[in-house]
Amino acid sequence: MSLPVLKAADFASDQDVRWCPGCGDYSILAQMKKVLPELGVPREKIVFVSGIGCSSRFPYYMNTYGMHSIHGRAPTFATGLKATRPDLMVWVITGDGDALSIGGNHFIHVLRRNLDINIVLFNNRIYGLTKGQYSPTSTEGQVTKSTPMGSIDHPLSPLSLALAAEATFVARSLDAHVKHLGMVLKRASEHKGTSLVEVYQNCNVFNDGAMAYAQEKKQRAENVVELEHGKPLVFGKDNEKGIRLIGNHLRVVDRSEVPDDDLLIHDEKDPNPSIQMMLARMRHPEMPEPIGVLRDVAGVATYDDQINDQVKLAKEQRGDGDLEKLFNAGDTWVVD
């Protein structure tokens, strides 16, 4: 059966988008609408589930099924949905506060279970909807409404956390780098298992330019390294720099001094996440920050497959459940 060819506009709901003008969320929404028609999945088979926060208004703007749930819990709604309806494509839309603070527990558990869903984490390093308090990804010393003397919390990296939870797909992109973002969202959708995409997203009201070092085209080349599977890690305005593994550390080297064969070759398929974790730990300004797919490991059983396989197996082994048989099994007696 051939599917009708859909366009980005077919995925727009009839609701007015209410993010602040200039918000990075618009770009993510646009890329999502652009990517979905390419997947060939009918709209009614797609569900967006979100938590609470600016990013979590996302489902209202998509002409698919959607659920705007409660703070931090989106992965758990997705778990119940996908476990019982494996035929659906489920996207979780979340933010840095939603996923890593109030929902930190669910975030790690959905990743370890490898439920076949896609999580897009909008990271703007600030609480936007509650108007400007620091978030779990805010930098140390950051002055916000709730940290007038500077934040004393050490920030959390969603990529490191995901890798520690043995996530099977971990990636990062930028709202300002639309082509790259579209590519990463598509890769995430193609992965079987939980895929986590962190998107650096600019909150132009409460934390404007927090990630300008990566977002602005002029600075990006110096501060970001684009990962490609099987390729050496190179960056810089003229790709003049590379990343090399020296001992237990990643170091920036000058390509004029080091042969490319000695540079770190990116392996997103490596089941051992150790090097991927080292990449996730590259932080600005000491190191360039990686974008792209850090990890994409195939062949790990998914939670939804397994929960349904057990039901199938039980039916094969014992036959379809029969109430009569269940009630009468074991010791019974008859009263005349």
Place this chain on the structure above:
Amino acid sequence: MTTSKDVKSVSGITVRLAGDSGDGMQLLGTQLTNTSALAGNDVATFPDFPAEIRAPRGTRAGVSGFQVQFAREEIFTPGDTLDALVVMNPAAMVTNLQDLRKGGILIANEDGFTDKDFKLAKVDSNPLDATVINDTYRVFKVPMTRLTRDAVSEHGLSPKIADRCKNFFAMGLVYWLFGRSLDPTLRFIEAKFGKKPEVASANEAALRAGWAYGETTEAFGESYQVEAADLTPGTYRNIMGNQALAWGLVAASKLSGKDLFYGTYPITPASDILHELTKHKNFGVRTFQAEDEIAAMCATIGAAFGGTMGVTASSGPGIALKAEAMGLGMMLELPMVVINVQRGGPSTGLPTKTEQSDLLQAMFGRNGESPIPIVAPCSPADCFDMAIEAWRIATECMVPVMLLSDGYIANGSEPWKIPDIKSLPQIQITHPEGADPAEPFLPYLRDKNLSRPWAIPGTEGLMHRVGGLEKEHETGNVSYDPANHHLMVETRANKVAKIAERIPDQDILGESSGDLLVVSWGGTYGACHTAVRRCQEAGHQVSHVHLRYINPFPKNLGELLRSFDRVLVPELNMGQLRMLLRSKYLVDCLGFNKVQGKPFSVSELIEAIETHLPAAVAA
């Protein structure tokens, strides 16, 4: 095996078996219950055990007990006072003796009464030697440990393992005393220990030795026999509350043609529902042990959104954690069942003890105006029916339904007349199909029950978004309009209130007017029913109403309340149902309240009823 000694026929027996947590008293109690049920008696049980898995050995805190009443008449409680008490050590004796009736039988494992045991139980001297004890009760000192070792010696078990068989020795003796057949327990031993033949044969030897001890020792002059009860004809089995609840959910799933998704987090006393349901995956049951209570609730909502039968269960502290998500479930207007197997609160409270103190939490424990229907089974077997009823209401009204069980019902057991499958109510569920593409789909359009359509993902043309923000009437779009909010709050409340039109009228035991009406709910049914019946037999104008539907109340309840001079509401809380009744009906209900982690006894209820009868009130 039949006894050659005298057999005395009695109408019923109440026995409690008490020992250390590791002594296997729960196993012994369960076996005696099943055997008595198979003998055709009516049975009711009350297991009572500590929250600790292994409290310090020999101490009072470590005592685990199991009470069972079996009778030839229909009974509704595990009994007030004991006809017989079996104790394995002094701690078990001193903590349970107060419930043994004068002249009752006390069987003690003499080998468990050493100086060390007295010290652990904090008693000065051997309580078995006290003159007052021997004058008040019929005391049988049995060297169970030694006799068990002798009986199993040829099976080559270490003394430590051999000593573990002593509960089977005690069981054999109890079986002899009450004329119970050994066969069901022999079958159980074979099934449970068949893979370890030496353990199986040792347990069997201990069981037979216990029986033979009763038969041969001169200490026991006679045994007792309870004839089969005159129950409604049918096929019966013994069933525990949590098991009946699990089976009711499985049945509801079948009757509605929906697979069951059960999201939960382990908590006493609800976990056994999970253990039971995991056995029935061939019924399409998917169980999800979540990372926490919140995840369990939310996953249940996710499953409901997808068109599956979503159920979660917990106990008070877990329900507190689920509250926010439950509010979302109510707001989304999706069907699901939330089970609270109540235990002693507040906070962690008394995990293994029973209480009814989460009623107001069920009614009001969410932010905003957030009404949800509440049903409450009245006995272990009733859990089956009310689980089906909860799912019926949930699907008919597109709303989460709270089912309030409690620890007493959950762990208690009684004979259950196996229903004719064909007689069970079918639950009709329809999902809208793709609508005319020219017409916008209205996900919050109401039917005659004020219920909205359950449109599920995957259905072409019905794409819609749900969420916790207030929704516009009919369209379901986000709306902050003041008048719309008022309308939606009212509609959600009316939807629940209208359920009263589709539940049975409240029935009443006794006349529909009189001096005193006793109103109860939940697990106190048996005790209240028995107490009222006894008062009626004594000629008093007392009637009994037991509520299984609490929100909304049955529509004739107000009239019933107003037809009596006085209304007494016994509850295992500080007066939560009473508060609801008074506020709704403006009837001056009186309370009889107990929060000791223990069920009501019939005698204390009779006493409470008598203080409110005209003679007592006039005096």
